[in-house]
Amino acid sequence: MAELLRGAPAASALCERLSGRILALKEAGVTPRLAIVRVGERADDLAYECGALKRCGALGIAVESVVLSADCSQEDLIEAIDGVNADASVHGCLLFRPLPAQLDEEEACERLAPEKDVDGITSASLYGVFSHRRVGFAPCTAEAVLALLEHHGVELSGACVTVIGRSLVIGRPVSLLLQAADATVTMCHTRTRDLAASCAGADVVVVAAGHPGTFGASCAKRTQVVVDVGINWDAERGRLVGDVDAEAVAPLVRALTPVPGGVGSLTTAVLAKHVVEAAERTVV
Structure with a gap:
């Protein structure tokens, strides 16, 4: 069964690191x-x-x-x-x-x-984000994906990563952030003809297509880390679900982020980090 990569511990660690920086700003x-x-x-x-x-x-x-x-x-x-x-x-x-x-x-x-x-x-x-220059900030959810993977010790340098989704909110920026972390990135989407084949060689899969069940058992392999960024309401079950068919995929992969409790629980911590960085830029 897959290890669950929860967002809360990563958020707590990030906030702990921010505390000293906020104190330094207030002292200034x-x-x-x-x-x-x-x-x-x-x-x-x-x-x-x-x-x-x-x-x-x-x-x-x-x-x-x-x-x-x-x-x-x-x-x-x-x-x-x-x-x-x-x-x-x-x-x-x-x-x-x-x-x-x-x-x-x-x-x-x-x-x-x-x-x-x-x-x-x-x-x-x-x-x-595209040029890796310090202009503005990356979308919080996209950066939260990398923060979660880093906290849980998932090596990205040299890794093969498949990103499913191409929105400007998550898919495209997260692919660029992953490339900046020296990952080799393949981008897919809901019209990719053979999604399973595109995921076959991936060490990490980031699923942000906006459709439940986009990533299922046919796409999974034992060594994969799967990051589910989707948030969808399943009226039949009366609960939130991601873009990954978690019940089918969890027994087949190395690690999986839960929904809820995964990437989403880290986004406000990344937002706070960006506000602190923006404040620091005004005093440098």
């Missing part, structure tokens, strides 16, 4: 501050906001929420983002997406100052 007169810009009352946004508030509060990172109504105008949203950009006490900003249909999401993302983009939503941040 700087309190790391995060602004959360939320439009409407989406349940998943509220849940993530609650988790971010709890994580940041425990670490001593200040958080302010800028809440707009679900029917707000583009001008209202741009004004809120401009306010965050102009506030020197705010080091990082988290803008919840997707935005309501009446809003131009691309314009809103690009309006955010890259140095405050702690979740990789601007073109400048994605360029930073």
Whole structure:
């Protein structure tokens, strides 16, 4: 049976390392501050906001929420983002997406100052991931994948990694982060003709396709570490499931991340890390 690679121990270790850095910032007169810009009352946004508030509060990172109504105008949203950009006490900003249909999401993302983009939503941040330069930050979930693997001692240098998914939120940036860690990366997606063949030589598989059951028994092998980034609601079972058919795959692979309790439980810790890094950049 696969070893379960849980996110909570990795998050705790990361937060412990952050504590000293936050103390040093405060001794220099700087309190790391995060602004959360939320439009409407989406349940998943509220849940993530609650988790971010709890994580940041425990670490001593200040958080302010800028809440707009679900029917707000583009001008209202741009004004809120401009306010965050102009506030020197705010080091990082988290803008919840997707935005309501009446809003131009691309314009809103690009309006955010890259140095405050702690979740990789601007073109400048994605360029930073692509070029391995310190511009903005990688998406938190993508970086959480690498943080989890590092914590559990999974060697990436020289490893063959298959990434299933090509979104700008996870698939593409995580593939670039893996390459920066000296992994050899194969990218697949839901239209890959023979997914099992593409996974056959992989030491590590990162599954972020957004569809339950994307990675099943036919794709698995005994030596693999499988990272399930998917979050899907299974109405029939009344519970959250990932993109991996965990029941079928767990007996067949070396290690597997649970859903829930895997990558998702590490994302707010990575968010806090980015806010601290953004604050540190202002005093260097």
